[in-house]
Amino acid sequence: MAVGIAVKNPIIAVHLALISHFVLDLIPHWQLNVKPYRLPFSIFTKIFAVSDFLVALALTAIIAHIVLPAHKLNVILCSLAAMVPDFDDLVPQFRIGSKEGNWFLKIVGKFSSIHDSIQCETRNFTGVISQLGMLTLALAMIL
Ligand SMILES: [Zn+2]
DSSP states (O other), X not given: OHHHHHOOOHHHHHHHXXXXXXXXXXXXXXXXXXXXXXXXXXXXXXXXXXXXHHHHHHHHHHHHHHHOGGGHHHHHHHHHHHHGGGGGGTGGGSOOSOSTTOHHHHHHHHHHHHHHHHOOEESSHHHXXXXXXXXXXXXXXXX
């Protein structure tokens, strides 16, 4: 969201938002499910994951529409770009054709391995503190 406000050019902003995802992954952050990921991909987990994404997107759109109307499109596009990398663990769970020899799933799998290797997740309180620090930095960029 902050990148979408700070950078006016949508093409540059979306790319920076995508890159910011990986930079933020390097910083310790709190997460309920840490490596090795053991959440079973039940129908409940899938519904929760999709709902989580849709609620985040809806809240972003509402906030952008009400508080940041001049930056609305940029904020929504940047938020989407920043969320997309985390879909890598979900994509294989939604059967899209055959899994055998599926080139798309192979690429997603390789990307997911690299993505997982840079994660700095924790279930400790230190992850919450660093997230609050990042939130403060983002607010400073906006205000
Ligand atoms: Zn990530």
